[in-house]
Amino acid sequence: MQPIQEAQQTVGNGMKTIQVRVNGKIAKKEVPIRMLLVDFIREELALTGTHVGCSVEGRCGACTIVLNGDAVKSCLMLAVQADGADIMTVEGLGTTDKLHPIQQGFWEKHGLQCGFCTPGMMMSVYNLLKTTRHPSIDEIRDALVGNLCRCTGYEHIIQAVQYAADQVAAMSKEERDEIFSY
């Protein structure tokens, strides 16, 4: 993907214009400097799959997104810091017709109950499976330390990740590059 331009415009009055690409679509908006990236994604872009859980210290991981290829917590960043960034949220993962292997894994292995943590979980799993072909259970647990789940007890989530990893491992390089393009 081509890198996108930063907007780098100061509007004054505590506002700034930023330009980001989210799930492949470019968005240019005027935002308050104090606005958190997660609120920008939810309220300005109406992508409400990215959740707000703990809201303060960034412990719960429900707001995890992929920013320039790395999983990060969007509640621990100001939106203005993302100027010029390439972002993927859970909405960019797959469609109902064609689920991403990660989504398929959570579906097949019942990797969720209430589902609140799931979007963030899947972003962290994306970060793991992008670079790790056959993750061990320890590697999966380590990748999910930053994502809290209060329902499942994690066992089914781990099975979901293993299922997804097997699907990804069976793919050709071209197919893999396509579903891990961020």
Place this chain on the structure above:
Amino acid sequence: MYPATITDYMAPTTLDECIQLLEQHGSQAKLIAGGQSFVPLLKLRMTDTSIVIDINRIIELQEFGEKNISQKRILRLGALTKHKTLATHPLVVSKYPILSDAAKFIGDVQVRNRGTIGGSLVHADPAADLPVPILVLDSTLRIVSREGERTVSADDFFLGIMMTVVEQNEILVNIDIPAPLPGTGAAYYKCCAVYGDFAIISVGASVTMTDDSCDSSRIYVGGVYPSPQRAVQTEAFLQGKAITDDILQQAADILADEIPVETDMRATAEYRRILLKEHGFKVLSKAIKRAKEDNI
């Protein structure tokens, strides 16, 4: 939770531009790097910052690698070096493993993807992970302002709880770590309530060995107030001794005795002493094992 109003945000691309902005805006301005500690402070409104200077785009802060400086081999870490890099880069893992030991303990994947060594050191939380290895490795920190630059040894860098020698108009640019002497091994371990949490107690040690005897060591303990403490008596005890498990056990006893531990929300002083004894022994053993591997 929302941060209070921030009136201006700048993202300079050069160090010159950055120190000029610091000079111009004084105490209203704060630097943001990874923001993994600073953004929560903004949200809790525990800082009255009205101007945020984002330093992520400054090239001079992004150096990473070994180089020779006045005929000494060093590892130079720009202030923006991410925890992820310290935890996983082959150069760090193979030659400076105490740094990757410590970086792996920080927060979680998302925090390590964004958090930086410069931010962590300047934030100076007494229970943070990176101050201990930086002290153990006898690092030098380069600090720059409009007036010029100065270098400070890690031993002089931390002043107290969340306080360092870095002044309002200054910025930490990089950290130089001397390459280990032959026969040197170093290790770090942290005890915490849940994985990725702040330290109840942490121990870091570097030991230089000739055959089975300890030439010198540097030992620091984190998770104590006001900043990591050096274990001078333990170092003196080990110097010149032939190392056996029995000697290391005695060293760990001295370590647990000499470090002033306190009771706080995380643990009691007594529990800290028990942990220190246990993990002091383990960390010293691991450092010595690495030193011996280096000798071969």
